[in-house]
Amino acid sequence: MRVAVTGASGLIGAALTRSLEADGHEVLRLVRREPATPREVRWDPGGAVDAEALAGADAVVHLAGAGIGDRRWNAAYKREIRDSRVRGTRTIAQAVARTRPRVLVCASAIGFYGDTGDREVDEDAPVGGGFLAALVRDWEAAAAPAREAGVRVALARTGIVLGKGGLLGRTLPLFRLGLGGRLGSGRQWMSWISLDDEVAALRFLLDGDLEGPVNLTGPRPVTNAEFTRALARAVRRPAALAVPRTALRLALGEFADEGALISQRVLPRRLREAGFAFAHEDVDAALAAALA
Structure with a gap:
């Protein structure tokens, strides 16, 4: 299978391309710089991609986008986040509509649901409120x-990915020093997925027949307090500290409420019903795999 991938240098994209290539598939990387190899194609998320280069692809995986938690939010960065996802996805979808691969797997996020409190939600839940929910809806x-051209489109609504990078990469050094702690009350729910299961789920979407929104989250969400205890156990350090809500809001601004303090209890109903088997069903197993 020949698979074109955007965002191939990111945490998820790099792991996915390694997995595909290890199984003998050909990966075509879409990059924003000058191509360095014959298996790279330059594209501009603002509106240009070489459709001819995609013509031989059996599948396209679109993962690119500005990091949601990489910088403090202001009007300019929120616009960059939105444009990178909405305009970038439209660019890819228009190219896919012309070349018609078998499937487009497009990154999305559980931010779609907004704050769910203690309520469990699955793919049938409506869009929530806030910047991220509106962003994911438009994304x-x-x-x-692509969908209107008859291409199967799967929207991978991903939760917090536990791997060597991302959230874990930022918090692990503090926990190893014994300086980790819960955020706010710690009662907010976190919907996580191991990096191994994220990659396996994306490949499941490539190979199967699911379309529309599919939650890529582990089957057992945990509260932030539970996650804190699990990570402390994994690194064998105490984590008795707590970061107050006010301090988080001062440090992170608007992102504190929509990123660090939001409660999202999201279940992967469609994946489970389709027969997907998780390698890491609980957060302890996922953390052990990430730290191995």
Whole structure:
């Protein structure tokens, strides 16, 4: 199978391309710089991609986008986050509509659901409130040109990915020093997935017949306090500290409420019903795999 991938240098994209290539598949990387190898194609998320280069692809995986938690939010960065996802997805979807691969797997996020409190939600839940929920709604809608052209489109609503990078990469040094702690009350729910299961789920979407929104989260969400205790156990350090809500809001601004303090209890109903088997069903197993 020949698979074109955007965002191939990120945490998820790099792991996915390694997995595909290890199994003998050909990966075509879409990059924003000058291509360095014959298996790279330059593209501009603002509106340009070489459709001819995608013509031989059996599948396209679109993962690119500005990091949601990489910088403090202000009006300019929120616009960059939005444009990178909405315009970038529209660009890819329009190219896919012309070349018609078998499937487009498009990154999305559980931010779609907003704050769910203690309530469990699955793919049938409506869009929530806030910047991220509106962003994900429009991000997913931008894939419409591919769907309207008859291409199967799977929208991978991903939770917190536990791997060597991302959230874990930022918090692990503090926990190893014994300086880790819960955020706010710690009662907010975290919907996580191991990096191994994230990659396996993306490949499941490539090979199967699921379309529309699919939650890529582990089957057992945990509260932030439970996650804190699990990570402390994994690194064999205490984690008795707590970061007050006010301090988080001072440090992170608006992102504190929509990123660090939001409660999202999201279940992967469609994956489970389709027969997907998780390698890491609980957060302790996922953390052990990430730290191995």
